[in-house]
Amino acid sequence: MITEFRLPDLGEGLPEAELVQWLVAEGDTVTLNQTIAEVETAKAVVELPSPYAGVVSKLHAAAGDVVAVGSVLIVFDVLGEDAARAPQSGSAADAASVGAAAGPDIPAPAATPNLVGYGAAPQSAGRPTRRARTVAASVSSAVADTAVLEAAPHDVLHAPDTVEAPLERPRSTPPVRKLAKDLGVDLALVEPTGATGLVTRADVEAYADRIGASAPAAAEPVAEPAPSSPAALVGGRVERERRIPIRGVRKHTAEAMVRSAFTAPHVTTFLTVDVTATTELIASLKADRALEGHRIGMLAVVAKAVCLGLARTPELNSRWDEEHGEIVEFGYVNLGIAAATQRGLVVPNIRDAETMSLVELADAIGALAETARSGKTQPADMMGGTFSITNVGVFGVDAGTPILNPGEAGILALGAVRRQPWEHRGEIALRDVTTLALSFDHRLVDGAQGARLLTDVGAVLREPGRAMLLR
Structure with a gap:
């Protein structure tokens, strides 16, 4: 069941928060209360736990974006028992209709709940390993085929007609995933050596050396300005001002x-x-x-x-x-x-x-x-x-x-x-x-x-x- 999750009020009455980083990607399978993102409010960096168990269908913001409370942050394809309790769209109208159907004595669920996740799921001591995903040998309809590709476009790069073993997207951190992308390395083919099956930077670099992948071009060195000079040399030109967003x-x-x-x-x-x-x-x-x-x-x-x-x-x-x-x-x-x-x-x-x-x-x-x-x-x-x-x-x-x-x-x-x-x-x-x-x-x-x-x-x-x- 496709379910939207909106940015909740983080318990401070603040109208917005900045997305620091995603800890999941589209197509990942997550568990209840697994940390999915870090958001920065006007007071602190807060880890945002997943309110559902399911598959990440779509991320509605990028790192650095300022998201208003109540705006759609992420969309899940909810699995198991969570699907029965989750509103299909997560909108305020849907939440109100659920409450109305339940009767006048039962309050409607909040469209933007207070911060969730201070209670953890029974098996949430560590970030769980993402589940394996398979590509079926044949798909009964074009709609199903499209759904598979949209769910994990970065995992199934060259899907053969038949797949005997599941393709698993190993755990890794955002910087490691970026490095793999820059080097043209498919993380699913890298042997992890980190704790609990984590793919490390060294793993990606070692794999790239074996297959002869080219390293990303190093940034052109920038000359340091003299200590007495207020200007900075950027891209070959003197930049006398720098604007920093107030947030x-x-x-x-x-x-x-x-x-x-x-x-x-x-x-x-x-x-x-x-x-x-x-x-x-x-x-x-x-x-x-x-x-x-x-x-x-x-x-x-x-x-x-x-x-x-x-x-x-x-x-x-x-x-x-x-x-x-x-x-x-x-x-x-x-x-x-x-x-x-x-x-x-x-x-x-x-x-x-x-x-x-x-x-x-x-x-x-x-x-x-x-x-x-x-x-x-x-x-x-x-x-x-x-x-x-x-x-x-x-x-x-x-x-x-x-x-x-x-x-x-x-x-x-x-x-x-x-x-x-x-x-x-x-x-x-x-x-x-x-x-x-x-x-x-x-x-x-x-x-x-x-x-x-x-x-x-x-x-x-x-x-x-x-x-x-x-x-």
Whole structure:
């Protein structure tokens, strides 16, 4: 049964998503919940699972396309039990008619469902091997013959009159399939050596060498411009401008920052602190064999200090609810950690950070950073934050005026820790010094409250033992 699958709402209320790459091709057999594509929303790259088991009939978008929520993304020829439950066209009208026929008490299925796939099929631990497809020795009608060729045009290149063995299209990644296409290699003839029968790049290249296939022409080298020159040499001509589409994380970040800057009246206050005692504490913790494997750094100590400080100044852990005319104070801390990635800035948060020990916070920050760098941060991980920290010190920056994450009352910027002359016990000594910058929403937070949180955090960093006195 031919069934359309439309791009669902990915749980963020966003109107569109960019197709990063397909993990299947037309003619492939897929199973329920098998990952079929990666799509990038304004917040994260999301793996899209298949809602049906069947054969991919048609792909309605190419990598790089921006697809509106509700638009047809892929068409399946649904197999087995899924065929009985799947609407034949997947359109909103069909979905409504199904609901109407079922009776007034049974809701109609959604035309564009919320994100599916957080539950996996029983046998979906790994991407399944694509099933073999056969070409029949004789076809009873021209219609059937056409259907076979349309289902797998790239698998059956030269179909003989009779086929004794099934032709199987081995598993491979999109870059390997492109390489095979460039070299004129039929993947069905390549012996796979990768894990679980995966055809690797080396397999394709080795096969091409055996049959004497010509390698794709190498791109003509492009001269690098001098470091002082803003122009780039492209195709033999100087290109003085480059246009980059505004989409994905960059688009979302820009919209959020503009909304925050022109909605919440920002105030930023600074505090420079001697953190030598904290750096000495961190060094001793790193030398403790009992803590081996736990990367406890300055950011983790600052996170702990912030959680302690917010308990004393809850105004910084709140939200301005314009719709209901209320201030919402949170009894928990979902601590956002700003992470710079190749896709742009993301701010995932650590749930219930106030309940964690220093070691647990360090582990959570490490896991969060690793997930962000790999581009696997999920939209849900970036929702519901109550306060954020941004570590600008990793870039060698001393201080800045951070912009609030929309919906939050405060954000703390941690500057670089520098060894410099500082007054200590009545004398000048070399000490480890950093600058903290706290931005807050002046609708929610008065200057005295902002100063209180900042000095509480500074006091913990100046003398970590003072954390024992805070509650």
